Amino acid sequence: MLTNKFINLAASAALAVIFAAAKTGAQQVPPALQPPANDQLVLQVHAKGDQIYSCKVDGPQPGWTLKAPDAQLFDKDGKAFGKHFAGPSWEASDRSRVVGKAAANVPSADADSIPWLLVKVVSHDGEGVLAKITSIQRINTKGGKAPTSGCDAAHAGQEVRVPYSADYLFFAPK
Numbered sequence: 001m002l003t004n005k006f007i008n009l010a011a012s013a014a015l016a017v018i019f020a021a022a023k024t025g026a027q028q029v030p031p032a033l034q035p036p037a038n039d040q041l042v043l044q045v046h047a048k049g050d051q052i053y054s055c056k057v058d059g060p061q062p063g064w065t066l067k068a069p070d071a072q073l074f075d076k077d078g079k080a081f082g083k084h085f086a087g088p089s090w091e092a093s094d095r096s097r098v099v100g101k102a103a104a105n106v107p108s109a110d111a112d113s114i115p116w117l118l119v120k121v122v123s124h125d126g127e128g129v130l131a132k133i134t135s136i137q138r139i140n141t142k143g144g145k146a147p148t149s150g151c152d153a154a155h156a157g158q159e160v161r162v163p164y165s166a167d168y169l170f171f172a173p174k
Contacts (some may be wrong), residue, residue: 030106033118035135039171043129045081047071047168050161051114051144055151064146067159073168088119090136090168096128100136114144114164132172140167 049071053064068086075081082092091097100119107115117138124131144164151158 029116029137029139032104032106033116033137033139035118035137035171038173039135040174041169042133042172043170045073045075045168045170046165047073047084048165049084049163051146051164053146053160053162055155055158055160057151057153057156062151062153062156064151064160066146069164070161071164071166084168090130090170092126092129094126094128096126096130097124098130098133098136099123103135108141110142112143112145113141114138114166116141130170133170134173135171137169137171138166139169140165142166 047069049069051069052067054067056063056065069084069088071084073081073084073090073092080093082090084090087099088102089097089099098121101122102117103120104118105115117136119136119138121134121136124133142165144162144166146162147160150160
């Protein structure tokens with residue numbers, strides 16, 4: 001009898017988690033963004049800042065092109081962790097740094113937000129917390145999309161900053 005109560009309690013708790021996720025609009029990380037099977041999650045930070053776009057009129061269709069991110073990174077307790085900037089690069093407060101290259105992307109569930117990414121690390125600097133990182137996921141994005149208008153010959157070279165936030169998950173070999 002105790003076993004049945006435990007099973008019912010566990011089932012109720014599982015349903016509560018599922019419904020809570022559905023209410024908050026939680027989106028599962030798609031298979032295309034999964035890190036290599038031999039990697040494990042070692043760190044998660046929250047980014048808050050801007051995506052910087054530049055108006056390019058080189059081709060037949062003028063448009064906003066991503067120049068760089070400019071964001072502050074915070075740990076799970078809301079304490080400053082480091083920064084995210086051009087490269088794309090991530091630097092921890094301990095001065096360790098990684099530079100990455102996008103390997104895959106999936107549209108955000110929020111149509112007004114930049115896509116989710118899987119980033120492969122292409123270089124390391126320093127011996128700190130980021131020294132062994134091999135891949136990074138960008139998920140839970142809010143905002144940051146390039147403007148859809150305002151880039152024309154009269155605005156060539158102009159920059160615009162679009163606020164965004166995201167979660168970055170850092171993976172290293174097991």
